[in-house]
Amino acid sequence: MTTTEETVRVKTPEAAAEIRAPQKSREELEKKEVFLSGRKITRVFSGNGQRKAAVDNVDFDFRRGEIVSIVGESGSGKTTLAKMILGLLGITSGELVYNGKPRDISTHAKRREYWRDIQAIFQDPFSTFNIFNKVDSVLLDCIRLMGWKRLPMEEKVEKMREACSFVNIKYDEIGNKYPFELSGGQMQRLMIARIFLLKPKLLVADEPTSMIDACSRATILDMLLKLRDETDMTILFITHDIGLSYYISDTVYIMEHGKVVERGDPDSAILHPTSDYTKRLIGDVPKISERWTFDD
Numbered sequence: 001m002t003t004t005e006e007t008v009r010v011k012t013p014e015a016a017a018e019i020r021a022p023q024k025s026r027e028e029l030e031k032k033e034v035f036l037s038g039r040k041i042t043r044v045f046s047g048n049g050q051r052k053a054a055v056d057n058v059d060f061d062f063r064r065g066e067i068v069s070i071v072g073e074s075g076s077g078k079t080t081l082a083k084m085i086l087g088l089l090g091i092t093s094g095e096l097v098y099n100g101k102p103r104d105i106s107t108h109a110k111r112r113e114y115w116r117d118i119q120a121i122f123q124d125p126f127s128t129f130n131i132f133n134k135v136d137s138v139l140l141d142c143i144r145l146m147g148w149k150r151l152p153m154e155e156k157v158e159k160m161r162e163a164c165s166f167v168n169i170k171y172d173e174i175g176n177k178y179p180f181e182l183s184g185g186q187m188q189r190l191m192i193a194r195i196f197l198l199k200p201k202l203l204v205a206d207e208p209t210s211m212i213d214a215c216s217r218a219t220i221l222d223m224l225l226k227l228r229d230e231t232d233m234t235i236l237f238i239t240h241d242i243g244l245s246y247y248i249s250d251t252v253y254i255m256e257h258g259k260v261v262e263r264g265d266p267d268s269a270i271l272h273p274t275s276d277y278t279k280r281l282i283g284d285v286p287k288i289s290e291r292w293t294f295d296d
Contacts, residue, residue: 026265029250034063035063036061036096038059038060040059040093041081041084041091043089044092044093053092054077063234064201065233066251067228067249068237068250069237069244069249070082070236077259079238081255082238085204087115119194119195119203119204120203121203122207125187125188130179131178135190136160142194142198143197167223169186192227199233201233202235202236203224204238207238251264254269256277
């Protein structure tokens with residue numbers, strides 16, 4: 001049960017907790033190391049003589065094994081923040097600390113090392129893969145990134161079979177296909193198979209289930225949770241779905257116009273919000289049990 005409607009219509013925190021995925025306790029989380037943090041992270045875009053802060057003085061701490069959701073409407077700055085964390089977009093000001101030191105991705109070798117630990121699943125699987133590379137090439141790139149280039153081909157194939165098996169697809173059936181020959185659900189699973197091979201410390205999942213049906217959505221989320229449990233990977237969900245964030249997260253950040261206006265565990269941030277913006281997000285969600293009105 002992951003839809004927003006089902007999540008927000010519950011009447012009490014106790015009832016809401018019954019439909020949620022297992023979360024780590026705050027005490028358990030506090031014992032985990034903070035391996036990525038940001039202080040006053042800001043990104044300013046300029047154009048036509050104007051300057052706009054897409055991300056404005058954002059602070060965060062991500063711990064090993066934590067599931068974090070960053071929630072906001074389009075234009076709230078959540079995807080811009082994700083791109084800065086991934087190193088795909090520069091930081092105008094502020095400091096990002098990685099493994100206790102200021103992050104340094106100034107050279108190709110340093111970026112490559114960083115990307116071994118920080119990986120992403122994007123919203124649109126069809127734009128993620130090079131359409132001219134077959135599935136086996138996609139997975140072999142991951143094997144090379146992990147430094148397994150000199151492994152015998154039989155061992156590489158076995159690793160690719162294991163990764164595909166984890167996401168319930170058969171490597172022997174898809175390995176020689178091009179990405180455009182796969183369904184959207186298969187491509188989402190292939191992206192998770194890549195993550196299974198790479199086993200990063202942090203996975204940035206930008207709306208990873210928005211383009212697939214409800215049954216596949218639940219399966220994809222279960223796979224990501226299983227991967228988190230097996231590898232102690234941190235997952236950062238970028239989403240507009242406040243119900244999903246409640247269901248899946250240990251910690252929630254709510255963003256509005258580039259600023260974090262609410263943060264905390266799901267019960268405090270979503271069931272007991274202090275920000276008017278968070279209250280409006282929850283209030284705008286259609287509830288099946290209530291009569292809908294469309295008055296101004």
